[in-house]
Amino acid sequence: MENRPLEYDYTVTKMFMFTTIALGIVGMLIGVILAFQLAYPGLNLMLGEGLAEYTNFSRLRPLHTDAVIFGFTLSGIFATWYYVGQRVLKVSMAESKLLMFLGKLHFWLYIITVVAVVISLFAGVTTSKEYAEFEWPIDIAIVVVWVLFGMSIFGLIGIRREKSLYISVWYYIATFLGIAMLYLFNNMEIPTIMASAPDGSHVGGNWWHSISMYAGTNDALVQWWYGHNAVAFGFTVPIVAMIYYFLPKESGQAIYSYKLSLLSFWGLMFLYLWAGGHHLLYSTVPDWMQTMGSIFSVILILPSWGSAINMLLTMKGEWQQVAASPLIKFMILASTFYMFSTLEGPIQAIKSVNAIAHFTDWIVGHVHDGVLGWVGFMIMAALFHMAPRVFKREIYSKSLMTSQFWIQTLGVVLYFTSMWIAGITQGMMWRAHDEFGNLAYSFIDTVTVLHPYYTIRGVGGLLYLVGFFMFAYNIYKTMSARPVEESELQSASPMGA
Amino acid sequence: MDIAQLQAYGYFALTVFLVIGLYGYIYHLYSKRKNSDGVDYEEYSNMALHDDIDDTPVASISDDKKK
Ligand code: HEM
Ligand code: HEM
Numbered sequence: 001m002e003n004r005p006l007e008y009d010y011t012v013t014k015m016f017m018f019t020t021i022a023l024g025i026v027g028m029l030i031g032v033i034l035a036f037q038l039a040y041p042g043l044n045l046m047l048g049e050g051l052a053e054y055t056n057f058s059r060l061r062p063l064h065t066d067a068v069i070f071g072f073t074l075s076g077i078f079a080t081w082y083y084v085g086q087r088v089l090k091v092s093m094a095e096s097k098l099l100m101f102l103g104k105l106h107f108w109l110y111i112i113t114v115v116a117v118v119i120s121l122f123a124g125v126t127t128s129k130e131y132a133e134f135e136w137p138i139d140i141a142i143v144v145v146w147v148l149f150g151m152s153i154f155g156l157i158g159i160r161r162e163k164s165l166y167i168s169v170w171y172y173i174a175t176f177l178g179i180a181m182l183y184l185f186n187n188m189e190i191p192t193i194m195a196s197a198p199d200g201s202h203v204g205g206n207w208w209h210s211i212s213m214y215a216g217t218n219d220a221l222v223q224w225w226y227g228h229n230a231v232a233f234g235f236t237v238p239i240v241a242m243i244y245y246f247l248p249k250e251s252g253q254a255i256y257s258y259k260l261s262l263l264s265f266w267g268l269m270f271l272y273l274w275a276g277g278h279h280l281l282y283s284t285v286p287d288w289m290q291t292m293g294s295i296f297s298v299i300l301i302l303p304s305w306g307s308a309i310n311m312l313l314t315m316k317g318e319w320q321q322v323a324a325s326p327l328i329k330f331m332i333l334a335s336t337f338y339m340f341s342t343l344e345g346p347i348q349a350i351k352s353v354n355a356i357a358h359f360t361d362w363i364v365g366h367v368h369d370g371v372l373g374w375v376g377f378m379i380m381a382a383l384f385h386m387a388p389r390v391f392k393r394e395i396y397s398k399s400l401m402t403s404q405f406w407i408q409t410l411g412v413v414l415y416f417t418s419m420w421i422a423g424i425t426q427g428m429m430w431r432a433h434d435e436f437g438n439l440a441y442s443f444i445d446t447v448t449v450l451h452p453y454y455t456i457r458g459v460g461g462l463l464y465l466v467g468f469f470m471f472a473y474n475i476y477k478t479m480s481a482r483p484v485e486e487s488e489l490q491s492a493s494p495m496g497a
Numbered sequence: 498m499d500i501a502q503l504q505a506y507g508y509f510a511l512t513v514f515l516v517i518g519l520y521g522y523i524y525h526l527y528s529k530r531k532n533s534d535g536v537d538y539e540e541y542s543n544m545a546l547h548d549d550i551d552d553t554p555v556a557s558i559s560d561d562k563k564k
Contacts, residue, residue, distance in 0.1 A: 087548040166544040254542035
């Protein structure tokens with residue numbers, strides 16, 4: 001080797017950090033628009049009748065979900081993998097030209113796929129399966145991107161110096177394997193140009209269009225096995241991977257119990273895959289499957305809290321750090337919200353509770369206390385921790401970070417409290433009836449009652465978005481902040497006033 | 498034996514197996530303080546805490562090759 005000392009190479013990390021922020025802005029901006037459209041339907045026409053096709057709620061909704069899941073969250077997962085992976089395996093990307101090449105290829109193919117997704121969804125091209133709206137040519141591109149991600153994971157593991165795999169690496173591997181399996185099975189589809197009608201005539205249609213290989217109840221089952229586990233392996237497993245690395249590193253504290261982290265890992269892996277049935281309670285899927293989904297969901301609280309409590313206890317004796325550092329605040333609040341949504345989820349999975357909750361805004365509330373409080377906070381914390389290390393500069397402003405924390409926390413609280421009230425009100429009104437079984441309310445009665453809560457949710461979402469802009473600005477300014485020495489980067493991140 | 502009876506036996510056997518598996522794993526984690534390299538599980542936290550490229554690995558791959 002040359003004389004230059006070996007260093008970790010963060011080129012690919014930086015690229016994915018950029019898309020995390022850019023796609024986060026896009027996705028959350030659309031989320032806020034959606035929220036206000038629900039409160040003020042006139043906004044569906046915000047750019048006039050002519051463009052209503054592109055600005056209406058139904059066209060924008062999948063753009064929101066896919067931008068935040070496959071844009072913001074996935075980029076965050078990739079960015080942290082290319083950072084954490086090198087460090088805990090103690091091997092640099094600079095040591096392998098091949099891995100470096102694959103990493104960059106991974107990024108650029110990802111960008112191409114994102115562009116294809118955005119264009120096709122705006123154009124209204126969709127398979128109509130939630131979180132799996134992409135047509136088959138895009139599905140193929142996604143599979144290639146995913147395979148490249150896998151090659152990077154196993155490539156780095158292959159040339160590692162550290163013999164054992166740190167707990168986060170296990171979670172990243174599980175993310176890779178889990179999504180690979182789910183995505184392939186749920187997207188088994190047949191292009192309509194290849195299909196023929198029962199009478200033998202040609203079906204035709206657009207070349208990109210396809211239909212699912214499964215029909216009816218089977219399709220629903222596979223779809224929610226996928227949908228639920230997309231949450232598991234997209235919003236939970238990789239985020240746990242992040243917190244197991246970034247919280248100990250930032251606080252300088254060893255994980256409270258490494259053994260508990262292993263036990264929770266296997267518990268989570270075993271239980272999650274059976275719980276998808278809770279999305280299909282009281283539907284046409286077999287009763288025993290619904291019951292099984294319910295039971296596994298309730299037990300799921302154990303490994304979930306196992307990880308979350310492990311994280312909170314990691315701060316044992318060091319709680320002054322939570323008060324002192326906004327970065328640690330983000331992570332502690334993230335694990336608290338993780339506990340919160342994994343308590344709420346099992347409750348909603350109980351059949352009698354689900355009878356009220358299903359189809360209502362309470363579910364949307366559950367979704368967003370998970371994604372805003374847990375996923376969003378943890379990904380932003382990870383970027384805050386990585387920024388000084390990849391740019392070798394201190395974080396631009398600590399006070400900006402603290403204000404962002406409080407603004408966004410308020411935003412999340414407004415979001416989920418309003419949705420709880422809205423959801424439970426909705427559920428109770430839908431089922432209310434008089435002594436003869438006539439429904440007490442018509443649909444529009446609920447809409448009228450819910451209006452104020454929709455507005456509050458919109459305001460909460462807007463606060464979160466404002467906070468996200470503060471975050472983006474802070475990271476941007478970090479790139480030209482005061483340069484720091486290697487010695488300042490050991491644990492707590494250096495921050496400017 | 499009809500199918501329902503078979504299912505019941507299968508269900509019971511599976512439950513016993515899982516319970517033994519779970520407690521066996523917990524017992525393994527706590528009794529086996531050190532793995533074959535003489536490393537305590539709790540020391541694995543140091544993989545994150547000391548993760549500079551020139552830090553000494555908790556258990557190095559190259560030690561393995563030397564043996
Ligand atoms: C123990 C863990 C959890 C359980 C048992 C659980 C349970 C549930 C239940 C019962 C539903 C409602 C299904 C319905 O009636 O439509 C649901 C929906 C959902 N949950 Fe969870 N949840 C858990 C954790 C989480 C976490 C941590 C997140 C995100 C970070 C999350 C994200 C979602 C999403 C996105 C949906 C909506 C899916 C859709 O209808 O499109 N869940 N969950
Ligand atoms: C600025 C903050 C955000 C706002 C205002 C917002 C708003 C919304 C709205 C209005 C909906 C549609 C609800 C409905 O159909 O009734 C929605 C759905 C959804 N959002 Fe967000 N969102 C935000 C951020 C996020 C983030 C960061 C994520 C994920 C990382 C996310 C994930 C989702 C998911 C998975 C759904 C589908 C839920 C379901 O089908 O039950 N959102 N969001």
